[in-house]
Amino acid sequence: MQIAKSWRRQPSNLRLEGTRCTGCGQLEFPTVIRCAQCGEIEFETYQFAGKGKVIVASTVYEATRDFGEHVPYCAAIIELEEGIHLATMITDVDPADVTVGMEVEMVTRRIAAQGDNGPILYAYKFAPQLQIL
Amino acid sequence: MKPNKAVGIVGYGGYIPRYRIDAAEVNRVWKDSAMPLGRSFKAVPGPDEDTATIAIQAARNAMRMAQISPEKLRAVWFGTESKPYAVKPTSTIVADAIGALPHANAADWEFACKPGTEAMQAAIAMVGSGMAPYAMCGGADTAQARPGDILEYNTGAGGASFILGEAEESLAILEASTSYVTNTPDFFRREGQPYPSHGQRFTGKPAYFHHIRAAVGELLNETGATPESFKYAVFHQPNYQFPLKVAASLGFPKEKVEPFILTSQIGNTYSGAALLGLATALDAAAPGDKILLASYGSGAGSDAFSFTVTERIEEIRSRGVSIKSYLNRTRLIDYAVYARYRGKLRMN
Amino acid sequence: MKIEIAGVGTTKSAEKWELGLLDIAIKAAGKALKDAGSVTPDAVIVANALGGALGDQQNLALHVAGGLGYSHAETYSVCCDEASGGAAVRLASALIRSGMHDTVLVVGAEKTSDALPDMLETVRSAGLDAAREASFGFSPTIAGALGMQHYLSTYHLDKEAFYHIARIAHQHGSTNRNAIFPWALDRKQYLKSPIVATPLSVCDNAPPCDGAAAAILKKGSVQTSNVCILGSANTSDRKGIVFPITSLQLPAATQSATMALKEAGSQLSDMSLMELHDANTFLAALSIEAVGLAQPGKALERAQTDDFLLTGTMPLWTFGGHKSRGLAPGASGMYQLVEAVLELRGDAGENQITNANKALVQCLGSFGAQAVTHVLG
Numbered sequence: 001m002q003i004a005k006s007w008r009r010q011p012s013n014l015r016l017e018g019t020r021c022t023g024c025g026q027l028e029f030p031t032v033i034r035c036a037q038c039g040e041i042e043f044e045t046y047q048f049a050g051k052g053k054v055i056v057a058s059t060v061y062e063a064t065r066d067f068g069e070h071v072p073y074c075a076a077i078i079e080l081e082e083g084i085h086l087a088t089m090i091t092d093v094d095p096a097d098v099t100v101g102m103e104v105e106m107v108t109r110r111i112a113a114q115g116d117n118g119p120i121l122y123a124y125k126f127a128p129q130l131q132i133l
Numbered sequence: 134m135k136p137n138k139a140v141g142i143v144g145y146g147g148y149i150p151r152y153r154i155d156a157a158e159v160n161r162v163w164k165d166s167a168m169p170l171g172r173s174f175k176a177v178p179g180p181d182e183d184t185a186t187i188a189i190q191a192a193r194n195a196m197r198m199a200q201i202s203p204e205k206l207r208a209v210w211f212g213t214e215s216k217p218y219a220v221k222p223t224s225t226i227v228a229d230a231i232g233a234l235p236h237a238n239a240a241d242w243e244f245a246c247k248p249g250t251e252a253m254q255a256a257i258a259m260v261g262s263g264m265a266p267y268a269m270c271g272g273a274d275t276a277q278a279r280p281g282d283i284l285e286y287n288t289g290a291g292g293a294s295f296i297l298g299e300a301e302e303s304l305a306i307l308e309a310s311t312s313y314v315t316n317t318p319d320f321f322r323r324e325g326q327p328y329p330s331h332g333q334r335f336t337g338k339p340a341y342f343h344h345i346r347a348a349v350g351e352l353l354n355e356t357g358a359t360p361e362s363f364k365y366a367v368f369h370q371p372n373y374q375f376p377l378k379v380a381a382s383l384g385f386p387k388e389k390v391e392p393f394i395l396t397s398q399i400g401n402t403y404s405g406a407a408l409l410g411l412a413t414a415l416d417a418a419a420p421g422d423k424i425l426l427a428s429y430g431s432g433a434g435s436d437a438f439s440f441t442v443t444e445r446i447e448e449i450r451s452r453g454v455s456i457k458s459y460l461n462r463t464r465l466i467d468y469a470v471y472a473r474y475r476g477k478l479r480m481n
Numbered sequence: 482m483k484i485e486i487a488g489v490g491t492t493k494s495a496e497k498w499e500l501g502l503l504d505i506a507i508k509a510a511g512k513a514l515k516d517a518g519s520v521t522p523d524a525v526i527v528a529n530a531l532g533g534a535l536g537d538q539q540n541l542a543l544h545v546a547g548g549l550g551y552s553h554a555e556t557y558s559v560c561c562d563e564a565s566g567g568a569a570v571r572l573a574s575a576l577i578r579s580g581m582h583d584t585v586l587v588v589g590a591e592k593t594s595d596a597l598p599d600m601l602e603t604v605r606s607a608g609l610d611a612a613r614e615a616s617f618g619f620s621p622t623i624a625g626a627l628g629m630q631h632y633l634s635t636y637h638l639d640k641e642a643f644y645h646i647a648r649i650a651h652q653h654g655s656t657n658r659n660a661i662f663p664w665a666l667d668r669k670q671y672l673k674s675p676i677v678a679t680p681l682s683v684c685d686n687a688p689p690c691d692g693a694a695a696a697i698l699k700k701g702s703v704q705t706s707n708v709c710i711l712g713s714a715n716t717s718d719r720k721g722i723v724f725p726i727t728s729l730q731l732p733a734a735t736q737s738a739t740m741a742l743k744e745a746g747s748q749l750s751d752m753s754l755m756e757l758h759d760a761n762t763f764l765a766a767l768s769i770e771a772v773g774l775a776q777p778g779k780a781l782e783r784a785q786t787d788d789f790l791l792t793g794t795m796p797l798w799t800f801g802g803h804k805s806r807g808l809a810p811g812a813s814g815m816y817q818l819v820e821a822v823l824e825l826r827g828d829a830g831e832n833q834i835t836n837a838n839k840a841l842v843q844c845l846g847s848f849g850a851q852a853v854t855h856v857l858g
Contacts (some may be wrong), residue, residue, distance in 0.1 A: 055727055061678060086723070127517070
């Protein structure tokens, strides 16, 4: 069981919190410890808006352990509004309907559960922007 | 009952999963019999959804409408009968996701299908007493049913969330609320069991109808209102017929009730049902409208509320996500996929 | 200082149900030692990517040395994902160049068949960014699929274009008795192979297998007839799968090849053959472009020609590459090195190319974020 491991990532997993470098302003998601651009080690919490566009997507049929129950699912690289590229799953859509440039928004989902007795990992996925009526 | 200080709803939001199964498809698998007239669907959570994720999205939608700072929420209370963790609050996950921690009270409420309205009464009291500027309450379920049981035809998934605050900021102000509770075991689930049991026809007259009639009767007495005073009335909706029948017995005409019965589109969402009905009514309401809400929870009890919609509703509501947006987003699945998504296939 | 390769040995790439991780490592080492004649190495370095994570032997080098009966050897285990083999050779070279040791045994070994496929893929994924990628279900295979999709749409190609990478590897592997899949792959087979993650299919992925390969490295003498390491480099770039997928570039591979060639005083055109990292056909295509064998987007076009065949102007994957010979992740770089040595020695049998003079060998770790290149001659 990896309880502490998912616990320490909750701010980024549940709220899409990243960091903004106090030295050069570089945004990072998820959080970093040292700025790879300027070497600064002090950061502000930066709240990402949770909106982005699909750059490339794939329908996955053979998954790693803990993800088998979700196949077929869509794995993608998206570009967040803030310019960050992120590897994420796209949910609430038939994988074949995911297109390049599709606008997506963050949702919180059950990513994986470690067996019947382990902790449940809740974290971000992205879904096509809901059409608000 | 009403608080000393006037309290109302400053934001609300709902969530319904995308997947739907046709009740006729459930029938095909278990009975293959002639179905009664009228099609009926229920919402099914996707393989990556559960009560926590539904509650989180409903809470986010309520925050989006309310536009308040999450640190000002002093309570995040969710009611459900399908907790992802038997021990460990779902509400802390929801509260964390919307940024309301750590200076908030978070707890899961349980009273079959009505914990959300109990939490609403408590949230009203918390804000009304001056202990909190805002409090969030809600209900969400991935409703459970034994495969083949009559319940399985319409146990849906969904939830709604409400943020209570001071009357001056509200889109609807509370006039009064009542509760009527007895020890009536019409429907229950024993510890460790995956599916609930119910008393069939016993769930009707001595349970659903008796308790809702009593709670609403008391509310009308207390406020001096009559069914004519209300523009809309929302009742707990385990199916299509019960809310219409209880409404009729109380003197509410069908047209004030039927538009907010979502069971033929999403099924019975248990703890989410009455609250999603209220959200749908608020989506349709205009300033000055009075709305009646009456929940029902087996075990058994009913909470009744009277709200009056304010001038602010249009502006506040325009920031949110309508329930219709989710009702219209559908992907039909068959029983095999449903069985897979709901974890009904034995894998280990 | 020259480093000479005094002996090499490999086990057959296969599912070796009867042998464990330590067994195959010792087996390959034994063959290399025999090939080198009578030497006793001062140090033993073992490349292995997954053993510890799969619950197998840790501190492998110590146990290999013990198994070989050495009591005074300096030992190191190297764990650099699929670049482990190259990194181990580079470390051995450093020990020799520094004057600390004269003779070093390098073994690459991996035992994949003891793990169920989903577990193996999970452990392989841990070589990616564990927090951002692996824990969200991303694997090298899924990354390869995303890269392939982006490659196809960026350069307006059909999936079939990737067939030629697999075709060349399998054609060369068909005469390699050590290959796990020693057969030619026809277009029809390729196109109907099951999809793993769109558009990547089983035939785009190198098959995981058990395998070990070893080499004896020695301080070079002036008039040696042995194959020597003329140049090498081990470079890293930003981690994660996002950059190679979105940019379709492997900067570490480019830099590593450039530096190794420079040290060797060679040009790309001086090479008689290359062993590039073909864990999947996408990474293979990017590698071809990264080292300069094709312009961006043109690797597959060139692969359609005969250039990369054993009889071509620049043979690649001369024993079938990872694709046909098999992918033993932590040993993959050692297989490449041994195969190039056999070509340069003229010991490649049916896979022998003519006029083998110099070779470039490059392995990639963590989806191309790490690249180790050796120029041999």
